[in-house]
Amino acid sequence: MKTYQFTKSQELFKRAAKVIPCGIYGHFSPAPLVPATSYPFYTARSAGARFWDVDGNEFIDYMCAYGPMILGYNHPLVDQAAAKQIQSSNCTTGAPSVMVELAEFMVDLIPAADWVFFAKNGADVTNYSTMIARDATGRKKIVMIKGGYHGASSWMQAPGHHGTIEEDAENIIRIPWNDVPAFEKAIENNPNDIAGFIATPYHVPVFADNEMPDEGYWKKIEALCRKHGIVLIVDDIRHGFRMDIGGSCEYFGFTPDLICFCKALANGYPISALMGSQALKDVTARVFYTGSYWFQAEPMAAALETLKELKRIDGPKKILATGKKLLDGLVKVAKTYGYDLKVTGAPSMPYLRITNDESLMLHQDWCAECTGRGAYFTSHHNWFVSTAHTDEDIQQTLEIADDAFQIIKQQYGDRF
Template sequence: MATYRYSKSQELFRRAAGVIPGGIYGHFSPAPLVPPSAYPFYTARAEGSRFWDVDGNVFIDYMCAYGPMVMGYGAAHVEEAAAAQRRLGDSTTGAAPVMVELAELLVDIMPAADWAFFAKNGADVTNFAVMIARDATGRDKIVMIDGGYHGTAGWMQAPGHHGVSEEDQRHVVRIPWNDVPAFEAVLDQYPGDVAGFIATPYHIPTFADSQMPADGYWEKIQALCRRHNVVLIVDDIRHGFRLDMAGSSAYFGFTPDLTCLCKAMANGYPISALVGCEALKSTAARVFHTGSYWFQAVPMAAARANLVKMGEINAPQVMLTRGALLLDAMVNIARGYGYELKVTGVPSMPYVRITNDESLMLHQDWCAECTRRGAYFTPHHNWFISAAHTDADIQRTLEIVDEAFKAVRAKYGSAFQS
């Protein structure tokens, strides 16, 4: 099987480095998430579960644009709804009726939603959620999970990151995941000053295994929040609609006060949402938060059509089942070559790691070998499965996985084998 080359990607990257800070910034940046020589940087086009890079290589995409692609690139139900709305208007003076329809839909499908508010990016709504928590309680402190990611504003980033001041972090308290006593200790340490608790439905650190909630974790966190009048915020931006159409809190059986949604809502159209409980509706109405494009109607029409379709086919279940099929087979193939492939998180957004080499170099190499053959896997971030990944995609991926293990086995010999 010939492996891919990326000369046009690399040439574009060289040009980009001259005019764009870092060439490519953020999570699309090659370092530190992928070894640059093994990955394409620029996409020429995309369709269904696949994308084609500027060198003409085709990839079965297991990063799904880092989450937004959920029903396949260019999915007809989304594109038709978007095109119909575009003919009527997109960014206009005055909101479009579809905004009300989308809010009604979210209130309909999500038990934790009595109202909905729309923005563009995930961080727009995690920030709004925190402002609402502070205004509703008259308190300052926000409790979050060590290693949790909620966006790039100063309070969300880890202390010490470039451009983050001590003042940004002054009211943020970080505790370990799954540590209820640590939350109790914070409530004791700052009596009457904790405004909100924010966390993802399960923990998804980069460069580390995903961690599910321990038995009773969310129940206990919810009870503590209610007892101490702390606003419970779930950041469902990455997990949302990949576990359950009713929200990931429904999957885990608890009821947050505020839920942040984004990536899978509109199959790639730019929209995020904050949904919340009745008690916080008037606070949400008085906290000023808006943006130049937050009323764009095309992404709202795309989101509405997409969520309806996802509900019709129970897309989260489709993705969970397909993901499990793929991952179980991959684990078996790995075992045949003497490697252990550890899968954490749910099968629709798994974190996968070869455990034989703790430095993660072997794992990084293996992901690169898969990518060079057409199954796009990144080594240190969770992957995403979409409802557009077909049986044929899975079959082809398993052939690639086998070839890639053969390649790393040839390279490393019996080193690292169990």
């Protein structure tokens, strides 16, 4: 099987590094890709479930832009809706009318929520959710999960990271995932001082297996929040619309006070949303928060069309099924080489790890070999599946995976 070269990506990166700090920053930084030089850095074009890099290499994309792409790149209905909106108006003086249409649609779509507030990025709304929780309760502390990620604002980063100070984490209490007693203890140790509990629907750490909630976990957390007047916030930014069209809380059967959406909301157009219960609507109204582009109409039109299409085709159900087909196939191929490919998380956004080598080097090499043959796999982060991934894509992916397993079997022999 032909393997890819990334000459132009590297050339472009050299230019970038001269004028952009670390060339490509944030979650798109190539640093966690192992080895980084075996991955494409720059996209030239995209369509459906595929993208082509600046070297002309074609990839079946299992990262989906780290989550935003859910219906496929360049989706005609979404792009047409966005283009139509641009033609009439986009960023103007005055809120766009499509904002109301989108808000009504979302309030109907998400059973747990009665209102919606729009912003641009996930961290905009996770930040805002904590402000609302503090204002509603008059309390300071926020409980979050160790290893949880809610954006890159200083309070969300683990202490010690560059650009943060100790005081940033002063009002943050980190507890382990699935640990109800730890939450009870936090409440006991901070009487009437916990404003909010924020977590993803299930735990999605990087470089580690993803963890589903234990039976009854969310119900217990919800009950504790109700009992102690704590605002329950679900960060559905990554999971949203990949498990249930009504939000992941529907999938797991609990009712949060605030829900944060972003990523898949508009199939790649920049918009995020905070949704909440009626009880918090007036509080939200008085907590000032805004941004220069938060009233941009184009992403709102795109979001409306994305959600309509996801609802029409039952997108979450489709990608859960597609993901399962892909993962069953990959696990089977791995087994023929004596490798245990462990899958955790939902099939629509799975985390994979070859357990034979706890250092992850074997897994990293396999992911890189797959990427070098056209199936874009990362080794550190959960993958994403879209409604655009077809049976043919899966079949081709399995052939690539098989070829890559042959290579690493040759490389490692019977060491694992």
